Amino acid sequence: MSRIDRVKLYLFIFFRALVVLAGVFAAFNGDWTNLGMSVLTLLIMFLPTIIEKKLSIDFPSEFEIIVVIFIFAALYLGEIKSYFTKVWWWDIFLHTFSGLIIGAVGFSLVDILNKNERISISLSPVFVSIFSFCFALAIGTLWEIYEFAMDSIFGLNMQKSGLVDTMGDLIVDALGALTFSIIGYFYLKGKISILDRFKGKRRNLNDQKDL
Numbered sequence: 001m002s003r004i005d006r007v008k009l010y011l012f013i014f015f016r017a018l019v020v021l022a023g024v025f026a027a028f029n030g031d032w033t034n035l036g037m038s039v040l041t042l043l044i045m046f047l048p049t050i051i052e053k054k055l056s057i058d059f060p061s062e063f064e065i066i067v068v069i070f071i072f073a074a075l076y077l078g079e080i081k082s083y084f085t086k087v088w089w090w091d092i093f094l095h096t097f098s099g100l101i102i103g104a105v106g107f108s109l110v111d112i113l114n115k116n117e118r119i120s121i122s123l124s125p126v127f128v129s130i131f132s133f134c135f136a137l138a139i140g141t142l143w144e145i146y147e148f149a150m151d152s153i154f155g156l157n158m159q160k161s162g163l164v165d166t167m168g169d170l171i172v173d174a175l176g177a178l179t180f181s182i183i184g185y186f187y188l189k190g191k192i193s194i195l196d197r198f199k200g201k202r203r204n205l206n207d208q209k210d211l
Contacts, residue, residue: 099176
């Protein structure tokens with residue numbers, strides 16, 4: 001096991017242990033909201049592994065670490081530990097960062113299809129970048145719908161100031177997504193190589209091919 005893989009393993013164990021403890025503490029105190037959020041956080045932390053298995057790809061450990069840190073910061077620190085209300089810039093920072101991360105996922109998915117020899121399509125760097133942007137914005141919109149549903153059904157306050165919070169979140173989502181789309185475009189044009197360390201690998205029976 002490489003050094004970065006050991007870091008990933010220890011970090012994942014630490015984060016998941018904290019979330020489990022938060023859930024147990026919430027259950028003992030009858031705090032069903034935080035218990036539900038703890039369960040949701042724990043489930044979402046397994047998303048990178050689920051995506052890898054379902055799509056038969058491998059994400060680099062660096063990318064997985066970034067994703068899990070983001071999930072931990074958003075759901076555990078943001079919701080369970082109330083950083084969204086304690087730290088004024090927490091929501092802005094995370095939504096901007098989410099645009100980058102989700103944009104990266106959308107970019108990777110299209111890049112996989114684009115370089116799959118069994119699929120006779122060849123998408124231009126412009127199209128891949130536009131898809132990456134739209135994919136990130138769509139996921140950001142779905143998250144705002146989720147916040148609205150939680151507030152309406154369970155009486156939570158995830159949207160904080162309502163319309164202003166929602167539009168602010170979508171704007172910074174778009175900025176993050178746009179930033180990654182531009183980076184991705186120049187990467188596909190061969191102008192920069194910054195994404196090399198975050199490229200996935202397709203799982204083959206005999207070998208693994210870089211995407």
